[in-house]
Structure formats: C-alpha cells, structure tokens
Amino acid sequence: MLNNGRQDGPPDLDELWRDFRRKLGGIFGGGGGGGSQPPGGGSPNFEPDMKSAGVGVGLIAGVVALIWAGSGVFIVQEGEQSVITTFGSYSRTVDAGLQWRLPYPIQQHETVKVTQLRSVDVGRQSVAASTGLRDSSMLTQDENIVDIRFTVQYTLKDARAFLFENRGTDDAVSQASESAVREIVGRSKVDSVLYERRDAIAADLVKSIQAQLDKLNAGVTIKNVNLKNVEVPEQVQAAFDDAFKAGADRDRYKNEGQAYASDVIPKAQGTAARLAEEAQGYKSRVVARAEGDAQRFLSVYAEYQKAPGVMRDRLYIDTMREIYNNVTKVMVDSRSGSNLLYLPLDKIMQQAGQGSVGGASAPTAPTAPVAAPAASAEPAAADPRAREGREGLRSRDRDSR
Known part of the structure; x- marks a missing residue:
C-alpha cells in the first residue's frame, strides 16, 4: 500500500541496521549523522575521535559494572539462613529477606533451611556373624542384652556451625546418639529399660545427645527421640514375657491387699475409737454417780446427826415405798x-x-x-x-x- 510515495508497513532489517550504525557513529563522533552515502548503499566514512570513544567505553563499562553489582542481590526465604563467605572465608550470616553481597568472585553465599525437621535412624538391623546379635544390641547393668532402635529428629540452630564445624552432621548426630544410648542402657536394669522407664529413657537421650553435640559445636538442636523397638533377643523373649506377667500379677495382688487394708484399717480404728469413747463415758458416769451417792450420804448423815429418830423413820418409809412399788x-x-x-x-x-x-x-x-x-x-x-x-x-x- 502506497501513501504519498511511501510504503506503509514495518521497516525492513536493512533500514534498522543503517539506523543503528548512524547512532553508533554519532556517539563516537563520526559523520554518519548527515554524511553522504557511497554509491551502492555502502557504509559512510567512520572517523571516531578519542574523546567520544572514551565516553562510549565508559558507558559500556558502567552498564557492565551495574550488571556485575546487581549479581550480588539474592533473596533468603522464610525459615532459611544464608552464610556469606569472602574468598572462601566466613564473613557473616543473614536471615530471611532481600540481601546483598559483593559479587562473585569476591563473595559467595550458601543458603540452608534451619527450620526443616531432619531425622537420623540409629540402630542397624544387621547381624554380627561372631555373636549372632544385631549391631543395635547392648548390655544392661544387670548383664542382660537388649535391642534398641530409635529415630533422632533435629533442626539447625547455627548455619555457620552446620556448614564449617562438621564434615557430616548426620554422622555426628548418629555417633553421638549411639554413645548416649549405650551409656544410659549400661547404667540401667533390663526391667527399667523394657517397661518401667521407657519414656524417661527417651527424655534422657535427648539431653545426653544435645550435650555431646554442643561440645562438638555441631549447630543443631535435638527436638525428639522416638523409640521404635526396645526388646530382648528372640532366644529369651518368652522367658521375659513370663517374668513380666508375673510382675504384673505381683503388682495386682499388692494393690488388692493395699485396697483391703485401706478398707479394714479405718473401720477398725473407728470401732476402737468408739469403744474408747464408750468406756470413757461409762467411767465418767460411774464416777459421777459414786461421787453423787457419797455426797448424798454425807448430807443425809449430817441431817441424821441432827435428828436421828426422824431420819430413821424417813429412811424406813422411803425404803418401804421403793420396795412396795415393785x-x-x-x-x-x-x-x-x-x-x-x-x-x-x-x-x-x-x-x-x-x-x-x-x-x-x-x-x-x-x-x-x-x-x-x-x-x-x-x-x-x-x-x-x-x-x-x-x-x-x-x-x-x-x-x-
């Protein structure tokens, strides 16, 4: 479509390329802005001066510098920490948010998830050929063997210690857990490990493992220990079950005896107290009656001394009245x-x-x-x-x- 002798439509690639060369020549001081075109559509004479060339190089260098400086911008997500190193040496730790460091190769950063719950299984099920026992078997204080397998859950509390203080944090947690469980089981009896203090052993494991990892500066926090399997070897499992049932029966009979004693003893104490009170009341009544009779006799005797004949008649009449009434x-x-x-x-x-x-x-x-x-x-x-x-x-x- 033609409009006043011009073609309406998008420019072709040749025209775009010529416009770019003219602008570039203008930057470097060439005469491409209004110079004549050579015959055949060739490029204009390009004669840059040093000042314009310096300005162009500076602009390009500035753009490159801005791009290089912008490469140091990074984002740390929530629940993460980033460790910044300068030429491979620790510099600082930054928390969640938009952060900036010096671009590569001066500084680098490494991001780790500090709130992620990590877990390590402790206790292998492989059986040793020499003993026929699992690797998770250990000796108690009363020289019995128990098999313990559990899971340790932990989170990170220091990203720097996690990255630089230990080569393998999972291995450190596993070894500290094995050391702690053998120490705790070694000073406990088999009944305590199997039945009585099972929950308490898990709490003791958390404290012991945390103490050992703090000495190693592992940068982790032990959250929980889940005991998955606590049992004796299969060869003696039936005997231990019988012993456990006998212990349960013993406790049941003991509780029944204590319940009977709690029922009988208060009744006996109440009966004894009632009898003691009745005896005390009888004693008080008899003593009071005897004292009253003695006082009445003394009063009658005093009156008898004043008039013996009258008192004899009165006593005789009173006595006969009491006798004849019945x-x-x-x-x-x-x-x-x-x-x-x-x-x-x-x-x-x-x-x-x-x-x-x-x-x-x-x-x-x-x-x-x-x-x-x-x-x-x-x-x-x-x-x-x-x-x-x-x-x-x-x-x-x-x-x-």
Missing part, C-alpha cells in the same frame, strides 16, 4: 383381831389389764375368794383399842430396829 401382793396384818387377809392383787391387776385391752366382751372370774369376811374386819377396824395396839407394836418394832 410388789404385786399386799399383806394386811391385824394382830389385835388376828385377822390376816391375803389378796391376790397381782392376778386382779393382770385381769384388769387384759379386760382393758380385750373390752367388755371378755368377762373376768375371780381366781380366789377373800380369805376373811368383811363383817369380821369391820369391828376390828372400828375398835380404837386395836388401832392403839397396832401403833404401839409398830413403834416398838422401829425402836428395836
């Missing part, structure tokens, strides 16, 4: 008229009680008649001389007592 038979003696009456009052009272309970439908019959007639009793009771004789007999009887 007697169901009453005897009436009449010496003057020689009339002796026996009344079966106990039967009468019993029948009266039954009648009150059973009602009027149960008639009562007298069990025994009255021994003396009422006619003979009335004159005797009405005779004044008989009354005087009875009173004289009672007074003489009291005086004789």
Whole structure:
C-alpha cells in the first residue's frame, strides 16, 4: 500500500541496521549523522575521535559494572539462613529477606533451611556373624542384652556451625546418639529399660545427645527421640514375657491387699475409737454417780446427826415405798383381831389389764375368794383399842430396829 510515495508497513532489517550504525557513529563522533552515502548503499566514512570513544567505553563499562553489582542481590526465604563467605572465608550470616553481597568472585553465599525437621535412624538391623546379635544390641547393668532402635529428629540452630564445624552432621548426630544410648542402657536394669522407664529413657537421650553435640559445636538442636523397638533377643523373649506377667500379677495382688487394708484399717480404728469413747463415758458416769451417792450420804448423815429418830423413820418409809412399788401382793396384818387377809392383787391387776385391752366382751372370774369376811374386819377396824395396839407394836418394832 502506497501513501504519498511511501510504503506503509514495518521497516525492513536493512533500514534498522543503517539506523543503528548512524547512532553508533554519532556517539563516537563520526559523520554518519548527515554524511553522504557511497554509491551502492555502502557504509559512510567512520572517523571516531578519542574523546567520544572514551565516553562510549565508559558507558559500556558502567552498564557492565551495574550488571556485575546487581549479581550480588539474592533473596533468603522464610525459615532459611544464608552464610556469606569472602574468598572462601566466613564473613557473616543473614536471615530471611532481600540481601546483598559483593559479587562473585569476591563473595559467595550458601543458603540452608534451619527450620526443616531432619531425622537420623540409629540402630542397624544387621547381624554380627561372631555373636549372632544385631549391631543395635547392648548390655544392661544387670548383664542382660537388649535391642534398641530409635529415630533422632533435629533442626539447625547455627548455619555457620552446620556448614564449617562438621564434615557430616548426620554422622555426628548418629555417633553421638549411639554413645548416649549405650551409656544410659549400661547404667540401667533390663526391667527399667523394657517397661518401667521407657519414656524417661527417651527424655534422657535427648539431653545426653544435645550435650555431646554442643561440645562438638555441631549447630543443631535435638527436638525428639522416638523409640521404635526396645526388646530382648528372640532366644529369651518368652522367658521375659513370663517374668513380666508375673510382675504384673505381683503388682495386682499388692494393690488388692493395699485396697483391703485401706478398707479394714479405718473401720477398725473407728470401732476402737468408739469403744474408747464408750468406756470413757461409762467411767465418767460411774464416777459421777459414786461421787453423787457419797455426797448424798454425807448430807443425809449430817441431817441424821441432827435428828436421828426422824431420819430413821424417813429412811424406813422411803425404803418401804421403793420396795412396795415393785410388789404385786399386799399383806394386811391385824394382830389385835388376828385377822390376816391375803389378796391376790397381782392376778386382779393382770385381769384388769387384759379386760382393758380385750373390752367388755371378755368377762373376768375371780381366781380366789377373800380369805376373811368383811363383817369380821369391820369391828376390828372400828375398835380404837386395836388401832392403839397396832401403833404401839409398830413403834416398838422401829425402836428395836
């Protein structure tokens, strides 16, 4: 397509190349900017001066220097640390973020992941031909053999120590773990290793391995020790199982005995305390009653000394009242008229009680008649001389007592 004698469209490669050469000639002071073209489309005369050439070289050198300086920019990701070395010697450690160092070959950097959880398996399953035991077998304090295999998990805490202080960190962790486990098992008994202190042994391993690696300045932190296999050799496994069951039965019986003792002893102690309190109460009651009786006797004796006759009569009457309160038979003696009456009052009272309970439908019959007639009793009771004789007999009887 033509537009005012010009062709509309992208420029061809020859035209681009000619424009580039004209600009380059202008930079170096040549006459390519407005010089005439030789016949046949050849290049213009290129005559650079030294000043323009120096400026061009400087610009190129500056661009190269900027590119070289920019090669020292690097990024450290989260959870990583980068160690910068100067001609192979440690310079500094940088954390996560955009960092810069002097470009190669002056300085270099190496990045390691410090938060990554690394693991090392300790305890090989290979069997030694001379002993027939695994390499993970070791001797306990009571001269028994146990087989222990476990995994050590750790992270990095110092990138510089990890890179420069040890040639192989995994090997250092493995050797420190083997040394620690043999030390701990060597001072423990087989029952403690197998059953009683299994979790405690894992915690002791963490502390022991960390202490040895700190001495080596390995730059790692032990996070956890997982015991995968703790057992005795297969030749004695059945015997150890029987011994473990016997120990479990022993503990069970012991716990049952302690439970029974905890139930019986408090009851016995409570019974003993109750009996002691009852005995103390009985003692206090008897002593108080005896002291009260003694005080009452002393008070009565004092009154008796003031009026002996009156006190004798009073004591006699009180004693007779107490005795006759519990007697169901009453005897009436009449010496003057020689009339002796026996009344079966106990039967009468019993029948009266039954009648009150059973009602009027149960008639009562007298069990025994009255021994003396009422006619003979009335004159005797009405005779004044008989009354005087009875009173004289009672007074003489009291005086004789």
